[in-house]
Amino acid sequence: MCNFKKIIEMYYIAVYDVGEKRVGKMLKIFRKYLHHIQNSVFEGELTDADFLRLKIEVKKLYKPNEDSVIFFSLTGKYLQKEVLGEEKRSPSNFI
């Protein structure tokens, strides 16, 4: 009896603003997981496991008090936002 485990992928948009010394390495990391669509903007689908792996690699490289990495993920009807490091400008009246 073989059982198949349905792999659920979620859609992500990722943007980063990191120190110049880290830009090249950050680009390499993100390219392994997502599609590079603009300067420091990526999109694509990831499994939960891949998203975790990506975050682990990002956290090894980035400087929390200097860099900003933002993930938007679409889950059903909701767009979630996760910020690693500094939210350079937190939106004041964004609900």
Add this chain to the structure above:
Amino acid sequence: MCNFKKIIEMYYIAVYDVGEKRVGKMLKIFRKYLHHIQNSVFEGELTDADFLRLKIEVKKLYKPNEDSVIFFSLTGKYLQKEVLGEEKRSPSNFI
């Protein structure tokens, strides 16, 4: 008898990659409509009318064959993507 028209706002993420000469002006335009959260990344809610106004102002400034402006909008369960100008790197196998 007064009638109220329910104003529906949609959530947007906007990213742009424009020529250096236009960055300052593009920033000013986007700041009128959305929250500036990172280098050239904005988010927030807009009515259809405001989104149209924003696009008209962007189209007056940007150079279609040099610049790239991408809008992600969340409508119900779906994330739509609209690209003005060049999609610098179109994602090959993105469904």
